[in-house]
Amino acid sequence: MQGTLPQSKQSSEIDSKIHEKPQRNKYDIRLEYDGKNHIKAEMALTYVNNSSAPMKELYFHLYPNIFRDKKHLPFFSWDLHLVFPDGISTGGIDILEARQDGEPVEWTTLNGDEALKLTLKKPVDPGKNSKIQLKFALTIPRANYRFGYMMFGKDRITLSLGNWYPLLAIYDGGKWSLDKHPAFGDPTYSDISDYTVRFTVPQDFTVAASGALQGKSAKDGKTIYTYSMEKIRDFAAALSNNYETAEDFVDGIKIISYFHPEDKKGGFMALDIVKHALSVYNDSFGKYPYPELRLAEANFYAGGMEFPTFIMMNTAKYKEPYLSSTSFERSTAHEVAHQWWYALVGNDQINEPWVDEGLTEFSALYYFEKRYGQAGRESYFERQVDANMSLIKGSKRKMQDPVRLFKNNREYFAIVYVKGALFYEDLKNTIGEEKMLDFLRSYFDTYKYKNVSFNEFIEFLKQKHYPGIDDGFFKKWF
Known part of the structure; x- marks a missing residue:
């Protein structure tokens, strides 16, 4: 009977797991990408009130709305040509529907459309949870940014999906943290949550994302990727019909490098750097607790951008002079270290x-x-x-x-x-x-x-x- 529980005990453990109270917020997102710059999505958030006060309102960051129009752009004028090498492009996130436990709730945007306020019909008491459902649509700008897409040749495209979905703001000390997106630096301040995200994309697209790949299937000329992970701080992805991959392992951790075929040298160099950096940091700081880590060639003019279990590296870094100097290696080693300092702590x-x-x-x-x-x-x-x-x-x-x-x-x-x-x-x-x-x-x-x-x-x-x-x-x- 090795590996099998007695029937009664097995059933009781399954029932216990099903009815177990969630300890932290859980995001379940399903999205469909049109192959260019539009996404439709549904998000179910199991919100857990871990504060000491009843919660009557919830606030979310809407980071994509920095691209709503020219007046919303947070960038300095001298950086605009770096963010928009092909000219200024707009985009953003539109909330289509908001519900609490299936019932419609009132919502409004504030902070220059960078925040979403939900007025709950049923306050959530301390220690209790509630299911929040949001439908939203994304328009991704043509931008060399962590939220943006760039074209490579006539029909090759790489899409960076960083800070892209309604992210629950942090509630601490009796107030919500709703700082606006800065001109540079990183914009996020978030809590550890559980994530499951399902991507439906055109069949020639590859999805690299946070978490671990749980499944990949084909249906009606499209490919469905499902990524999930417990206890990560936020979730990002890169989508492209221009990716090749290389894989390796270190200390039992699977490492995957995604790169454009014209940048193979950089793609394999990235894999080598990540492998050595993970080994150094595992020995020095404590073991990386997740089973997988991905690094993807994507769009972000500032260089590299860390996300939990996922690193986004600007395509320019995969070319000279960055490869033969220490620039690419320093950036990559820096982003891997962020898996400890930011993603975990x-x-x-x-x-x-x-x-x-x-x-x-x-x-x-x-x-x-x-x-x-x-x-x-x-x-x-x-x-x-x-x-x-x-x-x-x-x-x-x-x-x-x-x-x-x-x-x-x-x-x-x-x-x-x-x-x-x-x-x-x-x-x-x-x-x-x-x-x-x-x-x-x-x-x-x-x-x-x-x-x-x-x-x-x-x-x-x-x-x-x-x-x-x-x-x-x-x-x-x-």
Whole structure:
């Protein structure tokens, strides 16, 4: 009888699983893509009220609406040609229907259409849950952005689906976090949830997405991909009729690289970097808990973009001069590190971006040192630290400043990323590498699947009472 439960016990365990109360929010999304730039979708959200107050309203981010028209665009004027290499293009998300447990509810948009407010008919008490159903339509702009599509040749298209669906905002301290999309940096601040997303696409399209691929089938000239994963922070994808793939494994984790056929060299290089970075970070920070990780050549002018179990890398990185320099490798190693710092240990990326970016950039530096020794470390310092030192010394901005206070992306990168990495270098040099890794493993174990604030991080470090980590140390950096 090995592997089989007695019938009565088996039935009771199944019944228990069916009637088990959900512990966190669960998204179930079904979408159909037309092969160009339109998507129709239905989303069922099992909302779990983990606050201490009855919830009468729910708020969602509608990130695609930054493309609603020219006046909504958050970008600086000097970046517009990078976002829109073929001229300004519009798009957005239209809410078609909203229901709670099958009953229609009132809804409205606010914050320049970047947020959705649902007025619930039945308040959700603490510890209780409710099913929210939304129907929506997406128009994707022709943009070199994490939400956008680009053409490659006459009929080849790659679509980046980042920050694309109504994402429930965070409710904390008695209020909803509804910050608007910044001009640069990352816009999201979200809770760990469970996801199942089913894509119906034209039969010649490949879908790379967050989660693990649960199924792929063909029907009526279309292909259906189903991805799902428990306990991830949000969900993204890239869709293309121009993808080839390469696969590998490290520490039992399946790695898949998606790339355009003309960029094979970059596609295989990406696979190699991800494999080595995963190995370094698994050993150093704690085991990556998911079975799969995907990296896709897509559209995002700023370089790479992290999502849980999924990395989006700009197509330009797959070509020279980025391949023969350390640029592609640094970007990829950085995005892999985000699987620990942001995807698993979350934070407010708009108001406290240093919390994940500083540690992620240090992780990239650590990757170069562990993979290539002293030469790798020197290469990183030459290309990143030395190149940004004058800006670091000349800027009045602090590492812990919110995104909106930085003048441009270059200043933001120098202070939040590079100076942030130097803070961790100083910490490592002060307490020693062994204690540094013990600290990072402890930090990861303590805040995995949670959100952490800057003050919580500092207090956590102070409680370790490491020699040399005193008020003078913190004053020097913060």
